[in-house]
Amino acid sequence: MRRPELDRTFALWFSSHRYSRRLHKTVRRLVPDSDVRFLLSESGSGKGAAFVTAVAYRLSEQHRLIDATLAEFKLTHEQLLQVKKRMRIEIEAGLRKKSHDHAKVKMLPTFVRSTPDGTENGDFLALDLGGTNFRVLLVKIRSGKRRMVEMHNKIYAIPIEVMQGTGEELFDHIVSCISDFLDYMGIKGARLPLGFTFSFPCKQTSLDAGILLNWTKGFKATDCEGEDVVNLLREGIKRREEFDLDIVAVVNDTVGTMMTCAYEDPNCEIGLIVGTGSNACYMEEMRNIEMVEGDQGRMCVNMEWGAFGDNGCLDDIRTIYDKAVDDFSLNSGKQRYEKMISGMYLGEIVRNILIDFTKRGFLFRGQISEALKTRSIFETKFLSQIESDRLALLQVRTILQQLGLDSTCDDSIIVKTVCGAVSRRAAQLCGAGMAAVVDKIRENRGLEHLDITVGVDGTLYKLHPHFSKVMHQTVKDLAPKCDVTFLLSEDGSGKGAALITAVGCRLRDAEHN
Ligand code: BGC
Secondary structure: OOOHHHHHHHHHHHHOHHHHHHHHHHHHHHOOOOOOOOOOOOOHHHHHHHHHHHHHHHHHHHHHHHHHHHHOOOOOHHHHHHHHHHHHHHHHHHHOHHHHOOOOOOOEEOOOOOOOOOOOOEEEEEEEEOOOEEEEEEEEEEOHHHOEEEEEEEEEEOOHHHHOOEHHHHHHHHHHHHHHHHHHHOOOOOOOEEEEEEOOOEEEEEOOEEEEOOOOOOOOOEOOOOOEHHHHHHHHHHHHOOOOOEEEEEEOHHHHHHHHHHHHOOOEEEEEEEOOOEEEEEEEEHHHOOOOOOOOOEEEEEOOHHHOOOOOOOHHHOOHHHHHHHHOOOOOOOOOOHHHHOHHHHHHHHHHHHHHHHHOOOOHHHOOOHHHHOOOOOOHHHHHHHOOOOOOHHHHHHHHHHOOOOOOHHHHHHHHHHHHHHHHHHHHHHHHHHHHHHHHHHHHOOOOOEEEEEEEEOHHHHHOOOHHHHHHHHHHHHOOOEEEEEEEOOOHHHHHHHHHHHHHHHHHHHHHO
16 A cells, blocks of 8 residues: 655655765766666655556557548458449440540450450460559460460660650650560561550550550650551651561550460459559450440450549548649549559558658657658558568568668557558459459350459569459459459569560461451
8 A cells, every 4th residue: 555655755765865876876886878867756655547548548649540530441241242333333334435535444456356365376475564664575475285375575764854855755665675586686676566564544446456545554755645656656667767576466564464374274354453552454245335336246345444433423432531632643633443452552542641641640749741742652562562471560561670760669550450451442343343353254145154363463473472362252252253363473474465466467477468
């Protein structure tokens, strides 16, 4: 039991000169490197208990507020079913002639009418533009008993000023990279057939023509929207007057990925990208694609699902942080679904939440550092590291410190929780979209049960420790009549472009004979 009168007596005794002098001297002698000051407490224990209670209360109140904010990122089964339903409505709008022009999910015909059958053969060039780098590839495909694909490639950086400069500068840069590659491989005079993987929304009228509807991700080069990108490439080649190329196909990365995986697994009739951006394609029945003549067979449709929600149909689940990320992006109001799902934006959502939490005093001692003000600081690779289960909290703290965020252990726990909430929602939303696609294919074919494979590529899907698992589970929950296998594509877009080019060449030769 405490005896307040004794405490008081002790304080008097303590303050007596002799005792304190002796105590100070002893402490100095024992720890000469430390500067220890003694502060007399006024009614310490009573106040102390009150302080402890107040701090605990503030922390529990903080946790409650943090949880309340992150609760907005937790979607219920019902909400996810709604997302699936809405995606289905948007798919139908994109496919129908009367609604196509106003539809946000564009459902663009690709003129790819079948997946590979193993008879593809020859040497091809492939270009891959759409992520952070530009790649040029030489792809050798052999059919029959010697069936194999051999690839040589070189990666070139695209400086941000080229991504966002003039169209002429962008295509001159691309052509100069091709020139370097042809020299490097010693094939400048060969005039090989070429497939151009161009990972942006393109309205195609044939396999080798694609009008860029609008730039997405980090691109903004002028004078390209509304133009045929194959023409822009041809003009660039002409300007250089150094070599010629036979451009056979323009290909979206989703389609390239689907084709690459279909080369290994004929059941693969869907392509999915979850990288810098996000999108999907699948084999749709010709009779449902009203924008293309003919009812026979199937054609691959590039959904351009990143634009899902651009008509406001996802507004009820978008948070203030999603809106902030959208407002400050290069294409505000556009690609709203993509901005909730893909690598280029998830880190930005996280950063916006952390800024808000810091302003509210929950994080970083209320100090918004220069690092936190830096856009795109949380790249996919950092998000993936922070969320790795194998990482101890101290290592999370080290990563944050490397990024310039001076965090305590408590801060690190909060940052990890925020990353988890944002990436989990992304994976679930992506799964809801995929559930709509597989169920549509199942219904198209009048099946009670569908077995299908999805070819997947993209850094977020590949690097993130939980994204794929959560996404797969969501598809299972929302489309229980489908058994969906996910096949990781190796080097998808380049190989796929070459496979499509091979098919294109075969069709062209058949037409000419
Ligand atoms: C583009 C798509 C592309 C996707 C993945 C999106 O921003 O609009 O065409 O497939 O990113 O790269």
